[in-house]
Amino acid sequence: MSKKVLIIGGVAGGASAAARLRRLDEEAQIILFERGEYISFANCGLPYYLSGVIPERESLLVQTVRGMALRFNIDIRVNSEVTLIDREKKEVEVVTNDRTYRESYDFLILSPGAEPLRPPIEGIDSDNIFTLRNMEDVDRIKKYLVIEKPQKAAVIGGGYIGIEMAENLHHAGIKVTLIEAAEHILAPFDREMARIIEKVLIDQGVNLIVNDKVQRIKEGKVIELQSGEAVEAQSIVLSVGIKAETTLARAAGLAIGNSGGIKVDPSLRTSDPAIYAVGDAIEVEDLVNGSKALIPLAGPANKQGRIAADNICGRHSTFKGTQGTSIIKVFDFTAAATGNNERKLRQEGIPYVKSYTHSGSHAGYYPGSTELTIKLLFSPEDGKLLGAQIVGQKGVDKRIDVLATALRHGLTVYDLEELELAYAPPYSSAKDPVNMAGFVAANILRGDVKIMHWEELTLMPQEERILIDVRTAIEFRKGHIEGALNIPVDKLRKRIDEIPRDRKVIVYCKAGLRAYLACRILEQKGYEVYNISGGYDIYLADRH
Amino acid sequence: MSKKVLIIGGVAGGASAAARLRRLDEEAQIILFERGEYISFANCGLPYYLSGVIPERESLLVQTVRGMALRFNIDIRVNSEVTLIDREKKEVEVVTNDRTYRESYDFLILSPGAEPLRPPIEGIDSDNIFTLRNMEDVDRIKKYLVIEKPQKAAVIGGGYIGIEMAENLHHAGIKVTLIEAAEHILAPFDREMARIIEKVLIDQGVNLIVNDKVQRIKEGKVIELQSGEAVEAQSIVLSVGIKAETTLARAAGLAIGNSGGIKVDPSLRTSDPAIYAVGDAIEVEDLVNGSKALIPLAGPANKQGRIAADNICGRHSTFKGTQGTSIIKVFDFTAAATGNNERKLRQEGIPYVKSYTHSGSHAGYYPGSTELTIKLLFSPEDGKLLGAQIVGQKGVDKRIDVLATALRHGLTVYDLEELELAYAPPYSSAKDPVNMAGFVAANILRGDVKIMHWEELTLMPQEERILIDVRTAIEFRKGHIEGALNIPVDKLRKRIDEIPRDRKVIVYCKAGLRAYLACRILEQKGYEVYNISGGYDIYLADRH
Ligand SMILES: Cc1cc2nc3c(=O)[nH]c(=O)nc-3n(C[C@H](O)[C@H](O)[C@H](O)COP(=O)(O)OP(=O)(O)OC[C@H]3O[C@@H](n4cnc5c(N)ncnc54)[C@H](O)[C@@H]3O)c2cc1C
Ligand SMILES: Cc1cc2nc3c(=O)[nH]c(=O)nc-3n(C[C@H](O)[C@H](O)[C@H](O)COP(=O)(O)OP(=O)(O)OC[C@H]3O[C@@H](n4cnc5c(N)ncnc54)[C@H](O)[C@@H]3O)c2cc1C
């Protein structure tokens, strides 16, 4: 007897599971339920369609109901909401426009996704306040933009979707205010890295407000903030996060994790062996710290769909956890991260060391090179990579993917030193930025240089230390840290006697390289010397 | 007593070693000998300076003698050729314009590089026949181009430098003929992959001749080929390969490997414990097959310089071998490779399986995506990656670096399936091309699909097989393999009875995906069925 598999949710996880099921089992009966009108659409492309960067609505429909049904011989039922799972009878209840019925299953796959949060703020239900998750949402916003032609819009929430919305509304000619309640935008990043992107937004003309909470929204037009400030907008997009869609799972008594996602084992089976769950709705293991987490991303969702299908077809296939590799375009910049950030590591009590490097995206002598800033987080014991964050204009996606591969397989900063990456002048440098990040991190662990971070400097009594800026006199004049003594690195050997021997010597330059050279000289001359990792660049970024 | 280190060769390996030595040892006496006028220049940038893509000659000088001497307190002696190593006395002999002298050492580092081959072809010594290795060479060619304004040039040798020269001479407005003696250009690649780049060159207007040898050159103007063809050129660039610079080492009795490079141990020590050698002049271990090889690339040279310095300063640091990761820009295209190609694997008797995928550089619905072709070579036993080649317009460098990282750390095609790479529409797809290559390769190993390659098809008796083209009728009409029956994949289930059960069924589509779906259907219906890996695209590429 061929098996009967029902799938709830027809987009990233659900459609992938359906396609894979069919490839593995030509005989299975596969029914896909989707409560919306569309399956297999490109959620991730929605913001770009609003601005016209993606001009054709159709191109968002990666697969159509007809196309998918034909190719994979799948019974696809859109506008069909599953309202109940009857585990005892192995049936689900389905509600369509005109009827309610039951369908039985041998196996059930849940890929219901997540839904945008709507915090209980006064005035949040006005009809010019939008959230963005699916085709219906984007159609609604697009229609509003076309008909109402708002001049001003506000985006509440500075996460990935919020920033993409801000950028695309801006591209559509609308004056945008982006409001973030936390200290900085882009929660997967640490503050000083997020600051670089905040500056990009501001430079592009986005009115950015951080560290301020929305108190209430008056008539859908005026957003009142905790600070007392008021923001006017004719259209408001809410993207303050999402909530795993667990209504059905909870009602059916499936185990739900502390993180709020459906509990699954590594084969993606829920607490009911006939029911699998994938995508934004499940909790997964954080590869770095071992805790359970919600990582709502399309890559994992697609892969999980494939894994669930494998297991249903009798193959042993497991999801080994996630590292949260993510990336965002912000105007001409790109920000990307993998693994844990400082906040997370502290929270989990995992000891770490951090380092910064600034490198050219490719060889400086070949035109078009731009700078990228890499932050590495790694274990003080063995140098194992724990996290990475990169911001820059070009080549960010490449380096994060190399680091994501390294992190996933437990590589250390010593391994990064040795990676043999592709070099020709248009693409990289003989020492790729990833190698360079490895050198710098490994030098710290080997004890070749002591580092200090800006936040530590301020905690240090002035009289205990001397601060030396080893950049050129010209750079120094353009701006420096108060109280710093300027001794350009190339003059350090001659002027070394100016440096008192009884104090800690703190050295900085623009990026960290020249200060490192200075540290090596001073250390060997008997000084206790520290390099400010990331240099003046990180100082400036953090204070923009 | 501080140690005295002499370095021979002042560019990639030599200058890197010098800088690192100084960082590790502020007291060491370091003398750098360079027979040319310049140190630390960007060899890799030279071709681009010829065309003006790199406009400033100065930008090729990554470090100057003055700059480097000042920053690193190094005694730099240019126009100084070391002509002899006296190992007994631990001295070298140095010849400058006006004198010959000796200098003693505690340690010696050899980084003399390599020199362009000049095969003994009749007429090769004409003064419009150039090779390109250093600043002096590039100045010579540039001067010739400016004064003589050649209309036609020929490049002999279709390796990396030859192709870069062809492209840049073309950019300079010169009609270029590129002559390659082997069956295809770009030796690190296999034929069908190199063919894609050959087509790029031809489409751009380069007159490409492969599989033809230069017999003699008449008056520096007419190149006579084995085929009888004659190529006219007012300027000729020879780039038929390089030879490790081992003159000094041989004369000093240092061990030379079978590959023709200086023998070193993993700490880069030569057969004389006081002498280290790095860069193009040494032989290194090929990480994939364990044999000794010459891998003349800047990344390894720089890293080796650093490692030699480490060891001289009493640190144990090793070079773990190379995988030959390399990349080249060819007009709008990029070709990149890592690990071994088929030729090499066969030569070393290493069993392998190969697979091809064609993927978009990023999500198809986001504008600007272009196709990239990935060839993977992997072990039939455990799926371990043995080599990868990629050709395409965008995102090639990213994928080769991920694969290079994977290969270096022994990852398998199963690991590639699970890599969590950064996805947002401008950068990739939810299943990155590397994941996709992993799926396809792993499916082969798991036995989910049998594959066949075009070259095998032709060896199979016609009556034993039926060839099915599962593309659409429109695609089929535009071109297909003779004798193929067209059954579009979406109609396969209905038309399955048209396929005879007593023959092997060979299926193909454009890229391999639809044919894979067809294979899954047919296999489960009891057919013996094969997918032609890489599809019609690879067929066309190989026959351009
Ligand atoms: C605007 C936007 C931009 C994004 N950008 C990126 C990005 O750049 N990179 C990235 O990795 N990820 C991105 N994501 C996240 C990514 O889209 C999700 O992680 C992924 O779609 C999750 O897949 P899923 O199958 O779990 O859920 P979904 O793709 O949301 O599919 C769930 C489907 O289930 C249906 N459903 C729910 N309950 C029921 C029910 N009871 N009955 C029937 N149907 C039901 C829903 O209608 C929905 O269509 C983005 C998301 C959005 C909204
Ligand atoms: C045109 C061109 C393009 C290239 N493009 C790339 C690329 O895109 N990517 C890549 O990875 N690699 C590229 N390379 C290769 C790369 O430049 C070399 O691998 C690298 O420079 C090798 O470093 P090395 O120190 O061994 O030799 P070199 O950098 O060549 O330095 C050797 C130096 O030693 C000097 N010398 C030799 N003998 C003596 C002596 N007896 N006394 C004093 N001095 C001596 C020589 O004059 C020379 O300057 C390219 C090379 C060329 C020529």
Ligand SMILES: CC(C)(COP(=O)(O)OP(=O)(O)OC[C@H]1O[C@@H](n2cnc3c(N)ncnc32)[C@H](O)[C@@H]1OP(=O)(O)O)[C@@H](O)C(=O)NCCC(=O)NCCS
């Ligand atoms: C110019 C040249 C001499 C520089 O050598 P170098 O000083 O070793 O290399 P870099 O300038 O890249 O600096 C790397 C060093 O700075 C350190 N560094 C880089 N960025 C840093 C930062 N932000 N903070 C602290 N340290 C940093 C690295 O750790 C490394 O030091 P280490 O080796 O002691 O670990 C050498 O690269 C050269 O000659 N290049 C041109 C020739 C060439 O390579 N040609 C072939 C390719 S075209």
Ligand SMILES: CC(C)(COP(=O)(O)OP(=O)(O)OC[C@H]1O[C@@H](n2cnc3c(N)ncnc32)[C@H](O)[C@@H]1OP(=O)(O)O)[C@@H](O)C(=O)NCCC(=O)NCCS
């Ligand atoms: C459209 C959709 C249903 C396709 O699912 P799919 O068929 O599993 O995925 P793809 O079309 O990428 O094809 C992948 C399959 O083809 C195979 N394949 C790809 N290229 C191939 C080639 N050249 N040769 C042979 N096989 C190939 C892969 O091995 C894989 O099969 P497998 O899983 O059995 O190993 C699904 O991806 C989807 O719904 N996407 C849109 C929704 C979404 O993801 N949204 C969030 C991101 S915006």
